[in-house]
Amino acid sequence: LQENQINCITGRIPLGQRGRLFPSFTSMPVRRIPQTIIVGVRKGGTRALLEMLNIHPDIVVAKSEVHFFNLDENYQKGFDWYCAQMPLSQPHQLTIEKTPGYFASLKAPERIHSMNSSIKLLLIVRDPAKRVISDYTQVLHNRKERHKPYQPLEEILIHNGQVNTNYKAVQRSLYDVQLSNWLQFFQLNQFHIVDGDRLIVDPLLELRKVETFLGLPPRIEPSNFYFNQTKGFFCLHLRGHEKCLDHSKGRPHPMVNSTVLEQLCAYLEEHNQNFFSMVGRTFKWC
Numbered sequence: 001l002q003e004n005q006i007n008c009i010t011g012r013i014p015l016g017q018r019g020r021l022f023p024s025f026t027s028m029p030v031r032r033i034p035q036t037i038i039v040g041v042r043k044g045g046t047r048a049l050l051e052m053l054n055i056h057p058d059i060v061v062a063k064s065e066v067h068f069f070n071l072d073e074n075y076q077k078g079f080d081w082y083c084a085q086m087p088l089s090q091p092h093q094l095t096i097e098k099t100p101g102y103f104a105s106l107k108a109p110e111r112i113h114s115m116n117s118s119i120k121l122l123l124i125v126r127d128p129a130k131r132v133i134s135d136y137t138q139v140l141h142n143r144k145e146r147h148k149p150y151q152p153l154e155e156i157l158i159h160n161g162q163v164n165t166n167y168k169a170v171q172r173s174l175y176d177v178q179l180s181n182w183l184q185f186f187q188l189n190q191f192h193i194v195d196g197d198r199l200i201v202d203p204l205l206e207l208r209k210v211e212t213f214l215g216l217p218p219r220i221e222p223s224n225f226y227f228n229q230t231k232g233f234f235c236l237h238l239r240g241h242e243k244c245l246d247h248s249k250g251r252p253h254p255m256v257n258s259t260v261l262e263q264l265c266a267y268l269e270e271h272n273q274n275f276f277s278m279v280g281r282t283f284k285w286c
């Protein structure tokens with residue numbers, strides 16, 4: 001990628017050239033390629049993380065999922081298109097987009113690397129068994145809405161007494177398999193891993209760590225959060241407004257047969273341990 005071929009400031013343009021190439025650099029807001037991307041995991045809490053980071057005055061976020069690096073039809077539109085999806089930002093602000101589909105995409109790591117090999121990546125993970133149930137719950141909801149038939153999770157999850165490893169929701173919970181694809185292009189220290197289960201119960205603690213990773217001053221405060229009893233989750237005080245995530249986040253999960261759940265956890269165990277040793281950290285999962 002030639003930086004001067006794209007109609008957007010990447011944040012890597014040599015200082016001396018900024019004023020010449022982009023006269024507006026010091027004054028007017030412009031669109032910039034993200035310096036940080038939330039790459040996944042799907043149903044890990046990516047929307048909550050993005051909305052919470054949006055509280056920070058030095059961060060601007062792309063409101064919609066961009067799906068640039070994982071979908072060929074978008075990637076072919078080029079970096080001008082990608083850039084046009086970004087919000088306006090001031091020079092001191094970081095631009096962040098989130099597309100949970102990137103983490104499981106085989107093409108996304110190389111494509112992101114070719115855009116910016118020193119990019120900072122945020123990965124929010126959640127108990128992978130809970131993630132399977134959350135993934136299922138979303139698909140179930142969509143099928144019910146469209147009056148389409150659906151199967152109980154237990155039937156999809158177990159085939160001939162074994163965990164159905166062809167089930168996409170199971171594959172997306174193999175964090176070690178996906179991370180190894182990313183580590184072919186990026187150093188582990190380019191990633192910050194957010195604990196999605198902790199983000200639900202103690203958002204500020206997780207956000208402080210993200211602020212540090214991004215090199216930003218701590219500007220997200222306890223007063224930015226309040227617990228909403230009806231929703232059962234933290235919601236935000238954001239620029240004078242109260243904001244909870246929409247109804248698609250925090251849906252009640254169906255009860256899952258405990259033996260099936262144990263079987264799923266047993267299957268995931270080796271992958272979880274693998275992931276822990278890859279990232280040098282453990283999580284309380286299953």
Ligand SMILES: Nc1ncnc2c1ncn2[C@@H]1O[C@H](COP(=O)(O)OS(=O)(=O)O)[C@@H](OP(=O)(O)O)[C@H]1O
Pocket residue numbers: 041042043044045046047048100133134135137199200233234235245248249250251
């Ligand atoms: N504050 C707050 N409010 C609502 N929901 C919250 C919050 N923090 C984290 N979460 C969890 O985010 C889960 C959805 O994850 P994602 O946003 O990554 O889903 S998606 O992949 O974009 O569809 C969603 O999963 P489900 O509970 O299964 O709906 C939530 O558990």
